[in-house]
Amino acid sequence: MSQISERKNEKSSETSRFLSFFKNLGIKTKNAFLKFGNRFKDGSIGTKLSHFIMGSGNLYHKQIAKGLIYLALQIAFLFIFITSPEVNSTPLGFKSIINFITLGTEEGDIFNPTDNSMLMLLFGVIVFGLIGLFLAAYSSNIKSSYKADLDKRKGKKPTSFKQDIESLLDERFHIAMLTPAIIGILIFTILPTIFMILIAFTNFDSQHPAGQVLFDWVGLKNFADIFSGTGEISVRFGPVLGWTLIWAFFATSTNYIGGILLALLINKKGIKLKKLWRTVFILTIALPQFISLLAMRNLLSEYGPINAMLLELGITDAPISFLSNAESAWTARITIIVINIWIGVPYTMLMTSGILMNVPTELYEAAQIDGATKRQAFFNITIPYILFITTPYLITSFIGNITSFNVIYLLTGGGPGVPGYKAGETDLLVTWLYKLTIDESEYNIGSVIAILTFIITASATLISYRRSKSFKEEDAFQ
Amino acid sequence: MISTSAPANKAVESNLVIGKKAKVPKSVKNTRRTSLIVSYILLVVLTIIWLYPILWIFLNSIRVEYNSSNQLIGIVVSHYFPKSIGLENFRRLFTETLFPRWFLNTLMVSSVSFVLSTLLTLSVAYVMSKLKFSARKKFLSIAIILGLFPGFMSMIAIYYILKALQLTQTLFALILVYSAGAGLGFYVAKGFFDIIPNSLLESARLDGATNSQIFVKIILPLSKPIIIYTALLAFIGPWMDFIFARVILGETNRELHTVAVGLYYMIYGERVDSNVFTMFTAGCVVVAVPIVTLFLSMQRYYIEGVTAGAVKG
Numbered sequence: 001m002s003q004i005s006e007r008k009n010e011k012s013s014e015t016s017r018f019l020s021f022f023k024n025l026g027i028k029t030k031n032a033f034l035k036f037g038n039r040f041k042d043g044s045i046g047t048k049l050s051h052f053i054m055g056s057g058n059l060y061h062k063q064i065a066k067g068l069i070y071l072a073l074q075i076a077f078l079f080i081f082i083t084s085p086e087v088n089s090t091p092l093g094f095k096s097i098i099n100f101i102t103l104g105t106e107e108g109d110i111f112n113p114t115d116n117s118m119l120m121l122l123f124g125v126i127v128f129g130l131i132g133l134f135l136a137a138y139s140s141n142i143k144s145s146y147k148a149d150l151d152k153r154k155g156k157k158p159t160s161f162k163q164d165i166e167s168l169l170d171e172r173f174h175i176a177m178l179t180p181a182i183i184g185i186l187i188f189t190i191l192p193t194i195f196m197i198l199i200a201f202t203n204f205d206s207q208h209p210a211g212q213v214l215f216d217w218v219g220l221k222n223f224a225d226i227f228s229g230t231g232e233i234s235v236r237f238g239p240v241l242g243w244t245l246i247w248a249f250f251a252t253s254t255n256y257i258g259g260i261l262l263a264l265l266i267n268k269k270g271i272k273l274k275k276l277w278r279t280v281f282i283l284t285i286a287l288p289q290f291i292s293l294l295a296m297r298n299l300l301s302e303y304g305p306i307n308a309m310l311l312e313l314g315i316t317d318a319p320i321s322f323l324s325n326a327e328s329a330w331t332a333r334i335t336i337i338v339i340n341i342w343i344g345v346p347y348t349m350l351m352t353s354g355i356l357m358n359v360p361t362e363l364y365e366a367a368q369i370d371g372a373t374k375r376q377a378f379f380n381i382t383i384p385y386i387l388f389i390t391t392p393y394l395i396t397s398f399i400g401n402i403t404s405f406n407v408i409y410l411l412t413g414g415g416p417g418v419p420g421y422k423a424g425e426t427d428l429l430v431t432w433l434y435k436l437t438i439d440e441s442e443y444n445i446g447s448v449i450a451i452l453t454f455i456i457t458a459s460a461t462l463i464s465y466r467r468s469k470s471f472k473e474e475d476a477f478q
Numbered sequence: 479m480i481s482t483s484a485p486a487n488k489a490v491e492s493n494l495v496i497g498k499k500a501k502v503p504k505s506v507k508n509t510r511r512t513s514l515i516v517s518y519i520l521l522v523v524l525t526i527i528w529l530y531p532i533l534w535i536f537l538n539s540i541r542v543e544y545n546s547s548n549q550l551i552g553i554v555v556s557h558y559f560p561k562s563i564g565l566e567n568f569r570r571l572f573t574e575t576l577f578p579r580w581f582l583n584t585l586m587v588s589s590v591s592f593v594l595s596t597l598l599t600l601s602v603a604y605v606m607s608k609l610k611f612s613a614r615k616k617f618l619s620i621a622i623i624l625g626l627f628p629g630f631m632s633m634i635a636i637y638y639i640l641k642a643l644q645l646t647q648t649l650f651a652l653i654l655v656y657s658a659g660a661g662l663g664f665y666v667a668k669g670f671f672d673i674i675p676n677s678l679l680e681s682a683r684l685d686g687a688t689n690s691q692i693f694v695k696i697i698l699p700l701s702k703p704i705i706i707y708t709a710l711l712a713f714i715g716p717w718m719d720f721i722f723a724r725v726i727l728g729e730t731n732r733e734l735h736t737v738a739v740g741l742y743y744m745i746y747g748e749r750v751d752s753n754v755f756t757m758f759t760a761g762c763v764v765v766a767v768p769i770v771t772l773f774l775s776m777q778r779y780y781i782e783g784v785t786a787g788a789v790k791g
Contacts, residue, residue, distance in 0.1 A: 122638060173689035174609045177601040178617070181661025184598065185624070188658035192635030193627050199635075210638075265521060270514050279774065280525050283532060286773035288718040290738045291762040294745065295535045298554045298755065305534065308556030342528065347784070354785025399626075405721060437634050438725060446634070450627070458626045 039146045047145040054138060057145020061152070065161040070141045077134045081127075090119040092127065100124025103202070104214045118210030121202070125195050129186070200447035206440060222448045233445050236423040236432075241452075243333070244428045247408075248401040250337045251344065256394055258341055259348020260386060266349070267356050278353065281346035289343070293410035296339050297323060326416040329425035336426060340407050351393065352386060359385050395464035399457045403430050429453045534558065535766075538759035542566040552753035567760035576732055577761055580740035583649055584716055587736060591653045592712035595660030599708050600701075603667035604693055608679060621662050633725050640726065647731050655722055656715060669786050670704040671697065707783035710776050717769050737765045 040051060046060025055070030084093025091099070100123075104115025148158035159167075168176040200222055208215035228234050266277045284292065300306055300322040307319040325331040359382060367377045405428075408414065414427035414435065422440065423432045429449055437446035541560035543551045550566060571577045606618065636655060637646060645651040674697065682692050698705070716723070720738040727734050729743055741761045744754055773780065 118638060122635070169690040170688035173693070174605045174611045174614075176690075177605045177693075178661075181598045181602045184658035185661050187639070188636060188655060189624055189632060189662065192632030192639065193624070195635040195638075196632055262524070265517055268514075268517055270510070271517060271521070277521055277525070279777070280528055282774065282777055282780075283770065284528060285780075286770040287532065287766055288714075288738065288769060290718070290720045290742060291535065291766055292531060294742070295531050295759070295762070299531055299534060301554055303556055304554050305556055305558040309558075342531075346528075350781055350784050354781060410720070434721070443634060454627050458623070461622070461626060 036142075039142060042149075043142075043146050044149045044152075047142065047149055050142050050145045054141045057141070057148065061145070061148040061158040063144075063148065063158055063161065066144065066164065070137070070144075073134070073137050077130065080130075087123070088116070088119055089113065090116050090123055092123045094127075096120065096123040096127040100127075103216050107214065114212055115214060116211040117202075117208070117215045118204060121198060121204075122195055125191060125198065129191065196447045196450060199443050200451055202444055204443045205445065206442055209441065218444075222444050226445070226448055226452075232421055236418070236421050237449075240423050240427055240429060240432055243426070244402060247333070247337070247428060248398050251340050251401040251404070251407075252394065252398045254337060254341050255344035255348050255397070256390070258345040260352050260390075262345055262349040263352035263356060267353055278350070281349055284343060284346045285350075289406045290410055292343065293339075293406060296342075297411050300335065323412045324416050329416065332412055332416055332426050336407060336411055339411060343407060348397075352390070355386055355389050356382070392464055395460060399460050399464075402428070402457055402460075403453065404428070405430050405434065409434070429456075535759045535762050538756050539567055539763040540564065541756050550753070550756075552756045554755050567756045568764070571757050571760045571764070575744070575757070575761075576735070576740065577737075577764070579733055580735050580737045581764070583734065584736040584738075587649050587652050587656065588713050588716035591656040591716060592709055594653070594657035595663075595712040595715075596705065596709045598657065598660040599664050599667055599712070600698075600705065602661045603664040603671055604697060606664060607668045607671035608674075608676070608692075608697070609689065621664075624662060633722060637725055646726060647728055647734060649734060651726055652716070652723060652736070655726060656712075656719070660712065666783050666786060667701075667704050667708055670701060670783075674700055703779050703782050706776060706779040710773070710780060711783075714769060714773065717765060737761065741765075 040048060043050075044057070044060065046057035049060070050057035053071070054074040055067035058064075058067030058070060060067075081093050084091035084095040086092070099115075099120035102120075103117040104120050106112060106115040108114030151158050201217055201219060202215050203218045203221075204210070204215045207213065225231060226234050226237050262281070265271075266274055271277070298304055302319040302321050306322075307316075310316045311319065320331070322335040323332050363381050363385070364377055367381060372380070408426055408428050408431050412424070412426045414424035414431050416426075417424045422435060427435070430453060433446045433449045433453070436442040436449065537558070537560055540563040541551075541555075542564035543555075543561050545551055552567075606614065640646045640651045640654075645654070678696060679692055682696055687695070716736060718738065719736075720742060723736045723739045724742070727736070727739055729747060732740065732743070735743070741758055744761070745752075745758050
């Protein structure tokens with residue numbers, strides 16, 4: 001009972017939580033400034049100097065190595081920032097901030113190259129990132145110096161460089177372990193993601209190739225274009241989104257039901273050689289998809305053995321073009337969903353098999369005592385248990401199917417084509433986005449589609465997160 | 479979950495055995511038998527469906543048929559079983575195409591990137607599972623959000639970043655791309671570390687062990703299944719990936735291709751010779767045999783990982 005009322009409270013308090021988030025944010029910034037001022041007033045001369053020359057506090061406390069590292073950081077950052085060295089004839093430094101706003105002004109002629117707007121945008125993002133990192137180093141420099149002050153006042157010796165390194169292996173082990181991963185994620189995930197989001201607000205497309213024609217900020221124009229109802233992208237967006245959702249629904253549900261049925265079949269009491277049967281299906285997972293999918297594509301071609309077999313058996317009189325029938329998009333669509341069963345069912349089967357082995361035996365024992373038959377036990381224990389455990393997976397796999405690329409791209413390449421448009425009948429949002437950017441160089445529209453895809457998957461995840469949370473609460477009930 | 483699966487399974491079976499011992503009327507026995515027979519028939523039919531395309535690849539790779547003007551027929555043909563067989567396709571694959579080069583490229587990329595990504599994944603998973611620090615929750619939610627962006631979205635940007643660093647169209651760039659994101663794929667390993675009891679770590683800490691020693695001397699030796707699972711997926715990734723390799727390596731630099739990109743362009747490139755299909759399948763067989771063997775020999779670990787991931791949600 002109390003849980004129900006708690007949950008109600010949770011919902012009504014959501015808006016107030018949202019407000020208090022900003023309130024907290026305000027308090028936090030205020031505190032940070034107060035702390036900053038306090039340290040400056042309270043700190044030693046070294047700490048005071050640290051506010052201007054990084055590392056001076058550490059040097060003052062004879063933490064030579066640490067101090068020199070901070071100093072080197074400051075010099076390196078200021079050097080790059082002020083001199084703005086040119087990388088690929090685009091400055092990287094304070095000039096990048098100006099370039100980030102203008103995205104280039106030099107139109108260029110035979111003698112002078114055009115400003116590379118794309119690199120300017122990219123370097124702008126990088127420089128903002130570097131400033132952020134520098135500020136973090138700056139604040140840690142003051143913190144470190146102030147800590148040494150406090151240690152000294154307490155009569156302790158400030159930590160030596162050796163001790164600092166050693167602490168990285170113990171109480172600050174998480175920093176040592178996370179740093180390489182975070183650097184990788186910053187450069188190869190966060191930076192590109194921010195960059196691509198920004199491109200959605202520019203006119204960087206096939207008419208404005210980077211380094212040849214300048215491109216500029218256009219605000220929300222690309223988003224407006226997609227929803228305007230005219231133009232190629234806008235006309236095709238609805239159908240592609242619709243098919244993406246239909247595909248995700250059927251791909252998920254067929255694999256889920258098929259996988260559970262297959263797992264029940266293999267794990268049925270009395271079936272021998274369970275491992276052998278399972279291995280047959282695992283083969284599909286082990287085989288690289290580009291092999292199995294390209295094989296399927298050829299197997300189903302008009303001259304392939306499947307059509308030959310159908311003709312021989314008299315089922316059809318003319319070869320069926322399963323994947324490229326331009327007259328009916330649904331031929332290709334249904335074929336893809338069927339092939340996807342071949343690809344995906346083994347995966348669900350494996351997972352469900354694992355769950356089947358984990359059904360708590362007490363449940364069966366209790367059922368037996370109550371006089372339930374095997375059939376009743378199966379429908380009232382086994383099935384609900386599987387559904388209960390796998391529902392979160394169902395939602396993750398729905399999201400996975402929205403962004404599933406290989407099956408569509410390798411089987412049909414998005415075709416059959418729609419006359420006059422580049423997005424074919426079986427194109428998903430992601431394959432369309434891939435074509436738009438890689439083949440057509442329509443980067444801005446590609447980015448908009450990526451953002452919209454993100455919004456769809458993110459909201460689906462939000463729902464799944466909620467549900468799994470409610471599941472956990474239910475779990476607590478049992 | 480993993481550690482309990484075996485005994486639980488036994489318990490279910492012993493439970494069923496008890497059921498069997500009770501006297502069963504004949505009619506029930508008969509229906510049980512028919513249902514078993516139906517199940518076997520179903521399994522055999524499904525096995526045929528599942529093996530049909532795989533066997534077809536293999537049969538094509540050894541199909542050596544010549545037409546009337548004595549040319550090798552390499553296109554897709556309508557008969558399933560080859561009329562004559564031989565190793566001509568493999569000979570051509572290794573002498574007339576860049577396939578050996580593609581194979582070595584892929585081997586090189588996957589050997590380096592699997593070591594790097596396994597290290598990254600395991601270290602993030604351990605930190606997230608066992609160490610408590612202030613930014614932990616923030617890191618977790620950022621990781622979830624980043625996982626929602628479609629991978630291709632950043633691919634173009636990665637391409638330009640690598641270009642600015644003058645790294646595009648090198649295998650090194652591919653290694654960076656495959657390994658750099660590994661820090662985000664820590665969920666399954668974290669789930670595994672979560673079930674290692676904290677009391678174990680606490681007693682080690684009381685004995686004066688540092689966090690790094692705990693990781694190396696206690697956690698890693700206990701984590702063989704998850705290490706193998708992570709390493710297996712990371713090693714196989716480059717053999718399966720087609721999208722990233724294609725964008726980063728481009729079509730024209732054929733000698734830099736990985737097997738997936740090279741074989742794709744063999745049959746769907748700009749200059750397509752449709753007579754190379756059997757050679758393509760020969761390439762597929764050469765790639766598939768080691769990968770599938772590796773995978774099947776490690777399947778126990780794979781299944782454990784998949785099951786753990788599913789239960790965790």
